[in-house]
Amino acid sequence: MKKIPVTVLSGYLGSGKTTLLNHLLNSDHGFKVAVVVNDMSEVNIDAELIKEGGFTRTDEKLVEMSNGCICCTLREDLLIEIDKLSRIEGIDYILIESSGISEPVPVAQTFTYYDPDLNIDLSERTKLDTMVTVVDANRFWSDYNSGQSLVDRQQGISEQDEREIADLLIDQIEFCNVLILNKCDLLEKNEIEMIERVLRILQPSAKIIKTEHGKVNPEEILNTGLFDFEQASRSAGWIKELELGADQHTPETDEYGISSFVYNRRLPFHSMRFHRWMTERLPYNVVRAKGFAWCATRNSFALLVEQAGSSISIQPLSYWVAALPEEQQRRIFRDNPNVLDSWDPEYGDRNTRLVFIGLDLDREEIEKELDECLLTYEEMNEDWNRLPDPFHWTISYQY
Structure with missing residues (x-):
């Protein structure tokens, strides 16, 4: 059985994941794509934006996942939805847009193990192809140095969500194959080059793509064959330094x-x-x-x-x-x-x-x-x- 490749888009809130997703859905990439959108709000704004961007004019399938986070409270939902999509005739690619507060490692792990309670093994029908992280070049330093937690910004899963913004940004940067440095039109060339250099030393293995308005060649993030869980787990700059x-x-x-x-x-x-x-x-x-x-x-x-x-x-x-x-x-x-x-x-x-x-x-x-x-x-x-x-x-x- 030919396995359906999957690309996961991660990145902090406002980085431009939905704009990138819209761009991909309206590009001539040759795939019949199913999309899973995960958003933390009561109303799934991301899904509405995708529809407005022309998603409904295609034969592609949209799964909206609200009031939770793929990396934690919705892992079971993710398993079920991906399993359903993998069984739809004609679907040959799956795109997942994670919530802005999702950590990429647990999402990737979802594709690597068998769940005996649900009797689902995603590795039988799908393969994780590319882990993409979108970084907002314009807000990177202000978010990173804010000293705020998700709860401080009222973005936590609950009042007990003690994760810091800086930790989340680093988690997303250190586990990926492709880094999209978005909104480069809002910075001077030397500012962009400095952020790119920081990203490179934090994540020396990923491909870095500088872009404006999420406009990326689909071939850079679809069907790349780049993902390897073991390599991705050891790709962070600090690990390379220790090794x-x-x-x-x-x-x-x-x-x-x-x-x-x-x-x-x-x-x-x-x-x-x-x-x-x-x-x-x-x-x-x-x-x-x-x-x-x-x-x-x-x-x-x-x-x-x-x-x-x-x-x-x-x-x-x-x-x-x-x-x-x-x-x-x-x-x-x-x-x-x-x-x-x-x-x-x-x-x-x-x-x-x-x-x-x-x-x-x-x-x-x-x-x-x-x-x-x-x-x-x-x-x-x-x-x-x-x-x-x-x-x-x-x-x-x-x-």
Whole structure:
């Protein structure tokens, strides 16, 4: 059975996804397309705009999904609707316009697994072809640096939706095959080039297309064959930096002063000093920071450090292998012998690796300030559990 290819359009509210979708539907691309539109409002304005743009003059099928979000509350609806569309005779392409607050990873995952409750396996009839993210060039910096959450803008799924605007923008940029930098007519050439350079370092693998009014050649985003889930999952710039390693890293600094580097140390942070540096002293020109940290008061856990704009999070990710029982360690060593390549006799695999991406970064100063957050010789010999601890989370899972 020939699988129906699917293109997903992601992008924050107002980026121009619907304009792009209208353009595609009115283009001569040669496909008979079914469209799924997801919108968070009571009235599905996106669907109405599509109809006004000429959608009703075709034989294409429209599925409107309202009052929810594909990436969370409507995943079951998405499965059902895509399964229905894949069984309609004559349909040879499916376009999905995600809500502006949707995260692309869960949408992509919908096409990769079998749902036993619904008895639906989308991978049998469809294949995810292209993940597209539309970025509003004119509002990128103001949205990214706003410090607002979705709830602040009354755009959250509920009052409990604590996601930050900057985090959402980064999620959408870091997981895609094609980046559409839209509304370029509203900026000067040098401003567009700077944003493009930032996007490239945040997402080094995706094709970047600069456009006005969503006018893109359909061949750039339809039936491209670009999508591979594993590759997309590892395409973010911070992951590439960590994989490259400090010894092989080549600074990316260019005429716009955009650069990145990896801070790598094998000493623990004084938890309070590191927390204060991240939340109070992180340079304003750091666009993105992400990685893993070793903090003394949480010695058993690798901590995931994430920063996007003013949004900063430090949370437990997993146990260090060295903190696990010996039997479990032996199983890990047997299955993943490379863990032993950088094993410290006393502290095992504990270490800190943080990627910093930004504008005009002073690497020496950042590394100096972070080094001052590490435990001193005297503190290394103290009881680490008696050091001040700034983290308010507790661990609810066991080995």
